Amino acid sequence: MSTDSRRVRARRRRGRGYLLAFGAVVAALVLVGGVGGVVAVAQGPRVTDVQVDPSAAVAASGARVILTTTQSLAKIDPSQVEVQPATPFTVDTSGRSVGIRFTLPLRDDSDYSVTVHDVRGLGAGPAATLTETFRTPPLQAFLLQRGTSSGDTIFHTDLHGDAGLPVFTHPHIEDFRATANHLVISVREDDRARVIITDLDGKNPRDIPLPGPGFVSNLQSADRGERIGFTFSDATLGTTGGRESKLFTASAADEAPPVEVGLNGGDVRVADWRFVPDTDSMLVLTFDFRLLLTDAQGGNAAPLGTAQSIDGIARGSSIAIVERLEGIREINLSDGSEQPLEDPVDPPGMPGRATPVPGTGTGTLRSFADIGSDGAYRSTTIGHVDPDGAVRPLLKVPGTDTVLQTCVSPSGRYAAVLVAPQAVDNPFDRYQLPLPGRLQTHLVEIDTGQELSALQGFDLSWCQVPPG
DSSP: OOHHHHHHHHHHHHHHHHHHHHHHHHHHHHHHHHHHHHHHHHHOOOEEEEEOOHHHHHHSTTOEEEEEESSOBOOOOGGGEEEESOOOEEEEEETTEEEEEESSOOOSSOEEEEEEEEEOBSSSSOOEEEEEEEEOOOOEEEEEEEEETTEEEEEEEETTSTTOEEEEEESOEEEEEEOSSEEEEEEEETTEEEEEEEETTSOSOEEOOOSSSEEEEEEEEOSSTTEEEEEEEESOOBTTBOOOSEEEEEETTSOOOOEEOOOOSSOOOEEEEEEOTTSSOEEEEETTOEEEEEOSSOTTOEEEEEOSEEEEEOTTSOEEEEEETTEEEEEETTTOOEEEOOOOBSOSSEEEEEEEOSSSSOOEEEEEEEEOTTSOEEEEEEEEEOTTOBEEEEEEEETTSEEEEEEEOTTSOEEEEEEESSGGGOOBOOSSSOOBSSOEEEEEETTTOOEEEEEESBOOTTOSSOOO
16 A cells, blocks of 8 residues: 555544544533523523612612523513512513512611512423512711801701711702702802702702792702702792792703793692602692693693692602692592592591602601690690501600691601791791791601601701791
8 A cells, every 4th residue: 555545544534533523522512501401491590680779779769679580581470579578569571681660769777578489481491489688778868957157058967867967058048959869959149049959969069040030939859860840930020020930840960941831721820839759740739729730841731620738749659638628638640530538536636737658558647736725735746647547646746846847758667847946936037938047857767656866957858848
């Protein structure tokens, strides 16, 4: 045999060996991949990633827990989901992920667990249970003190007042609100109004361009996002007219000028108003007592009859509490239906305005004035009234003090009660929004009635409207 023939045969043997080895490797890889796929299917869906922001979850509704898994998922029904402590939620399934959206803010400083039962992939395989736990941080808030040694000051504080940090100071602060990412501050300088936007730490101030010289009042912010609103009146109102108590809205996130909310009909001056939670709508009460549900443009406002005042709209619901001539009513803003608010059973005094607790069917906070047989005012009790009318006292304020406002924290866990102590010797200041010189904000846990603290100042950032 020639040398060339032997070389050709050797090359052929090496080629066949390479092909056999390559085939073995490919087969092994296919086998491993197949086994891995079989194992994944056999185990059912498993969590590979979790997205949750506990700080955002205690501040506003709409926070989500997103669980991403190893497989594309069959649709998850809300009945498969368990959240502890219980809170309302919605569920959506998309590809390999399931999202749980909380329709109310969560309780602060609490351990939460989210469990999704009977989770199945779109292919064959057993069901699995997915669980995630997280802890929410302690709640923080902003508070305004007038007349400090440095001027009027907005503080960032915990609920015990132990970590108060000044974030913005000005010689004359009328009012302020906090949005998701900004402080919105109404001030006066040389008897002119300014509305200043800052970051939450008080930095990077800029002005909202106002319609002209005048007065800003009833500053409010939406529960989520950056939407704000206020009423504006021209500085000079003569016989030729002018803008008086006109409603304007704007975004704290951009520099666009405020937009006037145009109202049709009779008297279009706005006496009171509220943002409707989780919508772009507003509930407006005009000077001629018309109650209107409107969007930001105002041209298609829906009439809801007449009212004397708006007590509030519960976060996470479409139920407004308003006072009509025939009494206090609950109005469902989604369909216009209404019913009387349940009367308190065995009230500890004469009932006052009702502050709705976040959620649906969670009751209200009400003040009860204890007036003696001789007509003397003896005390005020702040109590929680459940949907059946049962009253549970939370805080008793002596007759020497005056209750100015009651607010509820975003999750409904705490009540904030603004009190002017020793009212007789506590004169009002000379601001456009006049208030007593000494003010205390009492924080009470609604479930237990335990008072956490009494903070010096007012305008706690939970409150949706100014005191008054």
